[in-house]
Amino acid sequence: MDFLHRNGVLIIQHLQKDYRAYYEFLNFMSNVGDPRNIFSIYFPLWFQLNQTVGTKMIWVAVIGDWFNLIFKWILFGHRPYWWVQETQIYPNHSSPCLEQFPTTCETGPGSPSGHAMGSSCVWYVMVTAAMSHAVSRMDKFSITLHRHACGRGL
Numbered sequence: 001m002d003f004l005h006r007n008g009v010l011i012i013q014h015l016q017k018d019y020r021a022y023y024e025f026l027n028f029m030s031n032v033g034d035p036r037n038i039f040s041i042y043f044p045l046w047f048q049l050n051q052t053v054g055t056k057m058i059w060v061a062v063i064g065d066w067f068n069l070i071f072k073w074i075l076f077g078h079r080p081y082w083w084v085q086e087t088q089i090y091p092n093h094s095s096p097c098l099e100q101f102p103t104t105c106e107t108g109p110g111s112p113s114g115h116a117m118g119s120s121c122v123w124y125v126m127v128t129a130a131m132s133h134a135v136s137r138m139d140k141f142s143i144t145l146h147r148h149a150c151g152r153g154l
């Protein structure tokens with residue numbers, strides 16, 4: 001497990017150091033995808049616009065959270081922020097410094113991340129809904145164009 005945690009810490013350091021310029025964007029994406037928004041914003045909103053997407057949202061929240069809970073019970077993984085303080089693999093107090101954010105300040109087991117699982121599900125449902133909406137509009141537009149062209153004898 002130490003091997004996994006060590007590599008996880010390296011990835012976090014890489015993201016926090018080399019992608020600092022994208023902080024606002026990544027934070028925005030993370031906040032928009034926050035699963036807690038499903039119940040208060042996305043489900044009521046999507047259910048009005050499209051019942052299928054609204055229902056998908058609520059299932060994603062329920063099934064996603066359930067899976068996350070089961071995986072957390074099984075793995076019971078450390079969070080990188082406390083693991084770097086507790087592990088013995090960094091000699092002479094050379095443990096890396098990881099930046100924390102309000103969403104990462106959680107006390108329960110950290111692996112797998114509920115936030116990562118939930119946000120990717122939210123984004124998946126929203127992006128696929130937007131894409132199928134765009135495709136159906138394009139289809140309608142091309143049918144109208146085709147009819148128009150046929151009507152003019154082109």
Ligand SMILES: O=P(O)(O)OC[C@H]1O[C@@H](O)[C@H](O)[C@@H](O)[C@@H]1O
Binds near residue numbers: 036103115
């Ligand atoms: O398991 P993780 O990654 O700490 O994420 C859990 C948290 O993820 C957040 O997105 C949710 O809003 C919180 O309610 C939840 O506790």
